[in-house]
Amino acid sequence: MSPDTYSADHSRTSAENVDLLDIVMQLWRAKGTVCIFIVVCILLAVAYLFVVQEKWTSTAVVTMPDAGQVANYNNSMSIIYAQNRASAPSVTDIQNRFFGRFNSLMSALSEELDNQQEPEKLTIEPAVKGQSMPLKISYVGASGPEARKTLTAYMAKINQRVIEEMNKDLVININATMKDLKSSLDTQMMVAKEQRKQRLEVLNQALKIAKQSNIQNTLVQQAETLSEDTLFALGSNALEATIENESTRPLPLKDQYYNTLQSYMAVKALAKKPDTVASYHYVMKPSLPIRRDSPKRGLTLILSVLVGGMLGAGFVLARNALRNYKSEAAR
Numbered sequence: 001m002s003p004d005t006y007s008a009d010h011s012r013t014s015a016e017n018v019d020l021l022d023i024v025m026q027l028w029r030a031k032g033t034v035c036i037f038i039v040v041c042i043l044l045a046v047a048y049l050f051v052v053q054e055k056w057t058s059t060a061v062v063t064m065p066d067a068g069q070v071a072n073y074n075n076s077m078s079i080i081y082a083q084n085r086a087s088a089p090s091v092t093d094i095q096n097r098f099f100g101r102f103n104s105l106m107s108a109l110s111e112e113l114d115n116q117q118e119p120e121k122l123t124i125e126p127a128v129k130g131q132s133m134p135l136k137i138s139y140v141g142a143s144g145p146e147a148r149k150t151l152t153a154y155m156a157k158i159n160q161r162v163i164e165e166m167n168k169d170l171v172i173n174i175n176a177t178m179k180d181l182k183s184s185l186d187t188q189m190m191v192a193k194e195q196r197k198q199r200l201e202v203l204n205q206a207l208k209i210a211k212q213s214n215i216q217n218t219l220v221q222q223a224e225t226l227s228e229d230t231l232f233a234l235g236s237n238a239l240e241a242t243i244e245n246e247s248t249r250p251l252p253l254k255d256q257y258y259n260t261l262q263s264y265m266a267v268k269a270l271a272k273k274p275d276t277v278a279s280y281h282y283v284m285k286p287s288l289p290i291r292r293d294s295p296k297r298g299l300t301l302i303l304s305v306l307v308g309g310m311l312g313a314g315f316v317l318a319r320n321a322l323r324n325y326k327s328e329a330a331r
Contacts, residue, residue: 026320034312041308045301054292055140058147060155061127061284063134064099067091069278073098076170076270080177082263098162098279103135105158122154127283134283144289151286162279174270181264188260192251200246207239 067074074091081088089097106124113120121140126132137155141147210216217235 023317026316030312030316030320033316034309037312037315038305038308041304041311042301045304053142056142056144056147056289056292057138057140058144058151058286058289059136059138059284060151060282060286061134061136062102062155062280063283064095065278065281067095069281070094070098073166073170076174079263079266079270080173082266083181083260098166099133101162101165102158102279105161106135106137106155109154109158120150122151139286144292148286148288155280155286159279166279174267177267178264181260181267184260185257185264188253188257189251192253192257195252196246196249199252200243203239203243203246207236207243210236210239 070091074094077089077094078085103124106122110122110124113122121138123138125136127134127136137151139147139151139154141150215235216237
């Protein structure tokens, strides 16, 4: 390095040191002004802390209801699908139905609250990343107790709505099943009446043949062996007695009719509103927050000191620079 280069670098370094020292001395001499800016910013920060609304978050974690919570509903569905058990929903299906509807209605409520004139923050998200259950539900309120109380109220409201909607669906299902079973009973009764009518026609035809053949007494020992074409062998006396009592004889109903009747009576006896207690199960009940989300008092005061110091320093340096410029311009 040449002597001239070294001398230039040394002069530049000395000038930078002198300038930095000069700035420090300017700020020190005007420390009162800087302190005023800091105090003003602190007072503004304190006023902000008193005016701004606090935010507290209460959080609950829920998952699908236990089997016992939907047991009554599941029993009702088992009765409804007694004629077709393969189509009956499982307990897990019913649990997912309740929880899925609860999740949908909570999401809809979140959107509704967010679109109000004074928005409320209600968030629903998976508690475990990549899994649909359990769900973490959070509500932001003006205080810890208020946040927990409001979140509990909203969840209870949605839970009641889910239960009412599921019960309405069940009642519709009950009515539809009863209608189908009643139709089946009527059809089987009609078939039985047609069977009796046909039997009377067969007996009357056999009686006609027996009279034409002048057969009054039974010609066979076992009537069970006779077919419709050979019933005349019973004789006109037996046939007339049989025809006379056929009208009071019970209809020839099959076991299927009585099974259907049993299902119909069981469905009809179902409670219109099953005692379903919840559409979800708490993993963690709404929490009572102990720390506010905002404002952060300590951080706000620290930032106010830093901002006040920077504003004060900038004001002092700008004022001194302006004075120096005026002094040089006056020469």
